[in-house]
Amino acid sequence: xxxxxxxxxxxxxxxxxxxxxxxxxxxxxxxxxxxxxxxxxxxxxxxxxxxxxxxxxxxxxxxxxxxxxxxxxxxxxxxxxxxxxxxxxxxxxxxxxxxxxxxxxxxxxxxxxxxxxxxxxxxxxxxxxxxxxxxxxxxxxxxxxxxxxxxxxxxxxxxxxxxxxxxxxxxxxxxxxxxxxxxxxxxxxxxxxxxxxxxxxxxxxxxxxxxxxxxxxxxxxxxxxxxxxxxxxxxxxxxxxxxxxxxxxxxxxxx
Amino acid sequence: xxxxxxxxxxxxxxxxxxxxxxxxxxxxxxxxxxxxxxxxxxxxxxxxxxxxxxxxxxxxxxxxxxxxxxxxxxxxxxxxxxxxxxxxxxxxxxxxxxxxxxxxxxxxxxxxxxxxxxxxxxxxxxxxxxxxxxxxxxxxxxxxxxxxxxxxxxxxxxxxxxxxxxxxxxxxxxxxxxxxxxxxxxxxxxxxxxxxxxxxxxxxxxxxxxxxxxxxxxxxxxxxxxxxxxxxxxxxxxxxxxxxxxxxxxxxxxxxxxxxxxxxxxxxxxxxxxxxxxxxxxxxxxxxxxxxxxxxxxxxxxxxxxxxxxxxx
Ligand SMILES: Nc1ncnc2c1ncn2[C@@H]1O[C@H](COP(=O)(O)OP(=O)(O)OP(=O)(O)O)[C@@H](O)[C@H]1O
Ligand SMILES: [Mg+2]
Numbered sequence: 001x002x003x004x005x006x007x008x009x010x011x012x013x014x015x016x017x018x019x020x021x022x023x024x025x026x027x028x029x030x031x032x033x034x035x036x037x038x039x040x041x042x043x044x045x046x047x048x049x050x051x052x053x054x055x056x057x058x059x060x061x062x063x064x065x066x067x068x069x070x071x072x073x074x075x076x077x078x079x080x081x082x083x084x085x086x087x088x089x090x091x092x093x094x095x096x097x098x099x100x101x102x103x104x105x106x107x108x109x110x111x112x113x114x115x116x117x118x119x120x121x122x123x124x125x126x127x128x129x130x131x132x133x134x135x136x137x138x139x140x141x142x143x144x145x146x147x148x149x150x151x152x153x154x155x156x157x158x159x160x161x162x163x164x165x166x167x168x169x170x171x172x173x174x175x176x177x178x179x180x181x182x183x184x185x186x187x188x189x190x191x192x193x194x195x196x197x198x199x200x201x202x203x204x205x206x207x208x209x210x211x212x213x214x215x216x217x218x219x220x221x222x223x224x225x226x227x228x229x230x231x232x233x234x235x236x237x238x239x240x241x242x243x244x245x246x247x248x249x250x251x252x253x254x255x
Numbered sequence: 256x257x258x259x260x261x262x263x264x265x266x267x268x269x270x271x272x273x274x275x276x277x278x279x280x281x282x283x284x285x286x287x288x289x290x291x292x293x294x295x296x297x298x299x300x301x302x303x304x305x306x307x308x309x310x311x312x313x314x315x316x317x318x319x320x321x322x323x324x325x326x327x328x329x330x331x332x333x334x335x336x337x338x339x340x341x342x343x344x345x346x347x348x349x350x351x352x353x354x355x356x357x358x359x360x361x362x363x364x365x366x367x368x369x370x371x372x373x374x375x376x377x378x379x380x381x382x383x384x385x386x387x388x389x390x391x392x393x394x395x396x397x398x399x400x401x402x403x404x405x406x407x408x409x410x411x412x413x414x415x416x417x418x419x420x421x422x423x424x425x426x427x428x429x430x431x432x433x434x435x436x437x438x439x440x441x442x443x444x445x446x447x448x449x450x451x452x453x454x455x456x457x458x459x460x461x462x463x464x465x466x467x468x469x470x471x472x473x474x475x476x477x478x479x480x481x482x483x484x485x486x487x488x489x490x491x492x493x494x495x496x497x498x499x500x501x502x503x504x505x506x507x508x509x510x511x512x513x514x515x516x517x518x519x520x521x522x523x524x525x526x527x528x529x530x531x532x533x534x535x536x537x538x539x540x541x542x543x544x545x546x547x548x549x550x551x552x553x554x555x556x557x558x559x560x561x562x563x564x565x566x567x568x
Contacts, residue, residue, distance in 0.1 A: 061455055063361065088458035098449040102471035111467060112457040161453070168457060 002031070003218075009034040009202050010055065010090070010172055015069035017054050019062065024050040027069070028228045030221055032172070037194060037203040039213035039234065042223035043249070048206040051223070052174050055204065056090035057083045073172070088116055091165035095177040097157035099149035099164070106145040108160055112168040127167055134200075135163035136193045155186025159193065166197075173197070175205045179212065191216050210250055214238050222246045296544060300537035302530055311538060317503040317519075319527070324535035326542060328503040332420070332513040333543070336495060337488040339424025339509070340431055345481055347428075348435025352477075355436070356443035357465050368437055375433035383497035386426040391417035391498060394425070398510055413508040416500065421509040423499040427491060431484035438483065438558075442476030443469055479558030486550035490543065492517035516543040 002008070010032035018024045025047040032038050032055075040048045053059040054067060057078060071078045078086050099108050109128045122130075128145075132138035137159040141152070149160055158178060165173060175194075179187040187209075194203055194216050207213050213220055214234060221231040222243075230237060230246045241247045303311060303324060314325025355364040398415030405411040446469045454464040470477075492515075500512020501522060516539050527533045 056456065058452060058456060061452060084458050084460055087456055092452075092456035094449055094452065094456075096449060098447075098453045100450065100453065100468060100471075102474075111454070112459075115457060115459050115463055115467065164453075164457065 003033045003036065006034045006036060008032065009074055010204075011070075011072045012051070012055070013070040013072065015051070015054060015067070015071060017050055017059060017065065017067040020064040020066070023226060025054075025223075025226045030228055030231055031219075032202055032204055033219065034202050035198060035200070036218040037198055037205060037216055038219040038221065039217035040204070040206045040221045040223060041208075041210060041213050041249075042229075044208075046223045047226045048223055049176055052176050052204060052206050053092075055172070055174055056087050056092055058087075058092060088112075088168050089170055090172040090174060091168065091170035093158070093161050093165055093173065093175045093178050096181050097154055097161050099152075099157050099160050101148070101150050103149060104146045105141050105149050105152070105160060108149045109163050109167050112164060116168055131163040131167040132160075134166050134193075134197065135159045136189060136196075137163055153186075155182045155189060158182060158186070158190065162190075162193065170201060172202045172204065175203065177206050177208060180208060187212070210238075222249060224249070293541075293544070296537055296541040300534050300541050302534035303538040304534075306531060307535075311535070312542065315505060319523075319529070319532050322529060322531050324531065324538075326516070326535075326539050328505050329514050329516040329519050329539055330542070331505050332423075332499065332503075333489055333515040333517070333546075336420055336423040336427055336499065336513070336515060337485055339420065340427030340488045341481065341485055343424065343428035344432040344435055344484065348432050348480075348484075349439050349477060352436050352439035352443055353465055353469075356440045357461065357469065364440070368440060371433045371436050374429075375437070379430065379491060379494040380497075382426060382430060383494035386422060386494055386498040390422050390425055394419075394422045394510075402510075409507040410509045413506070413510050415510045416512060418498050418500040418512055419510050420499065420506075420513045423495045423513070423515070424509070426494050426498055427488045430491060430494065431488050434484040434487060435480050438480035439473070439477045442473040442480065445476075446472045475557045479554045479556075482550055482554035482557060486547045486554060489550060490517055490547045492521050496521050516540075 008031040012028050012030045015028040015030075016023045016026050028051060030038075040051060042048055050059060055071060055078075059065045059067065060083065067079070073081075073086070073089065078090075100111060103111065106128055109131050110124055113124060113127055129138060132141065137156060140156060141160075144151070149157065152160060158181070162173075162175075162178075179190050182190070191212060194205070197203060205213075205217065217234045219232070220234045220237040222229045222237065222241075222245075224245055230241060230243045232242075237246065238250055241250065307314065307324065311324065311326055312330065313327050314323075315327040316323045316325050317328060318324075355367055359367070395415055395417035398411075398421075401411045402415070450468045450472065451464050454468045459467055495515050496518040499515060499518060501514050501518060502512040503514045503519070504511070506513070520536055520540055520543075523532070524536055527536055
């Protein structure tokens with residue numbers, strides 16, 4: 001099973017991870033195709049966040065975690081890479097919008113660039129504007145770039161966080177339930193935005209919302225109790241799932 | 256509502272009222288005590304203020320025999336020794352707090368913090384004794400080196416007696432270090448995890464995360480800790496009296512003996528015979544009171560200003 005028109009940029013092979021006592025995810029094998037959106041769905045506590053955090057080694061920031069197996073980014077094992085370098089290529093957006101509270105809107109987007117150093121001859125202001133446009137936020141904030149980021153609404157803050165992640169030009173963007181703290185309108189905006197971003201980068205998204213997965217993703221993985229039960233094209237997963245447990249979950253027959 | 260319920264409601268309300276008045280009285284007692292103290296200091300010092308006027312604060316003679324009194328040498332000694340302590344303990348304390356909060360494993364961090372808090376509990380006479388037996392000879396031993404290499408600065412000239420401003424600053428820095436470290440650590444630990452993760456996910460190193468997120472977020476709290484420590488240093492009496500040399504003069508050299516407001520109160524209050532001398536001492540006490548009060552108010556205001564109640568969506 002593969003995507004003929006693209007290639008697998010990120011891949012988990014035999015990936016297990018846990019928090020000290022036992023594994024939270026077990027033996028996950030999964031491909032993430034370049035310039036496609038992959039959704040990870042499953043009931044609460046099944047290990048979606050654990051899996052997505054492993055993909056840019058953010059799980060290491062929680063003391064006592066362990067991991068086995070391989071995650072390969074363009075065929076390089078990320079566990080042998082410098083985590084700082086890795087995270088510049090594999091960005092992350094979290095469940096709750098977390099803009100830097102002490103900084104302005106502009107500084108928030110520029111933060112990663114200031115850390116990593118500006119590439120090419122583009123100016124900071126240009127990159128900030130481009131990133132805000134990509135995140136479909138520029139028109140709403142262009143007159144108040146120097147205001148505190150916390151003055152924005154929740155949905156705007158989340159798009160600001162996406163802009164912040166985009167500014168360092170990652171190859172892969174990981175989103176862990178990016179819409180769960182937002183209302184339907186803000187959610188729709190983010191979904192639209194993800195579909196636009198798909199031209200430029202690979203997106204991996206955890207979601208609780210099956211309609212959302214069906215609407216935006218090309219590929220879907222269904223997890224249950226730490227295992228990847230089924231992985232396939234989104235339309236196939238939602239119309240003709242091969243595993244009865246997937247069938248139960250997507251039809252809402254799950255406890 | 257049943258009869259029983261009504262009665263219960265009534266007694267509950269009575270208890271409520273009793274509690275309210277009790278708490279109110281306790282609160283008023285504290286305020287009253289502070290007011291009484293201020294009043295006593297004011298009336299006990301009125302002779303000095305009427306004799307010398309505000310010039311009392313910037314006159315530098317202190318002579319109980321000729322009855323000339325000015326607070327400047329003590330003000331100078333208090334401010335300079337405290338500033339010195341802050342210059343030493345500030346960077347050290349904040350640095351170790353960053354280490355304990357951000358880099359050290361939690362268990363080691365907690366253990367270190369326990370010992371640091373023990374340091375804060377050491378009585379100041381004991382620290383003063385340590386100062387006499389360790390710091391004074393230590394300063395005497397290293398001062399020739401300082402004089403030789405940094406002697407071009409006015410701070411490092413003169414005769415090193417061992418006792419003096421530098422020793423006082425050192426002992427004060429030991430006393431305030433625990434405050435700065437443990438409060439700053441606490442403030443740094445309260446930086447929300449999602450913010451740090453946001454920085455890390457952007458490809459920030461540990462240190463960059465501290466600089467980008469933790470320090471700006473914790474800034475006002477850390478400043479508060481520093482000012483709280485400063486308030487403590489300004490009022491510290493025993494340990495300083497034991498090592499500062501107790502000589503009311505103003506000298507740029509840190510090796511020279513000096514005097515602080517708290518120290519002169521401790522030394523002379525019991526022996527003051529003339530009314531004017533007594534009132535001059537009370538005037539110094541009042542000045543010190545205002546100084547530490549202001550410093551504590553500033554500290555509290557800054558700690559309360561920590562952005563914890565920020566808007567979250
Ligand atoms: N910090 C942690 N320490 C210990 N165990 C954890 C920690 N985080 C998660 N776990 C455990 O790991 C398992 C998977 O958690 P994970 O957060 O990956 O689930 P999830 O699918 O993201 O759930 P949700 O949909 O509620 O976010 C759970 O059983 C959870 O109890
Ligand atoms: Mg989760």
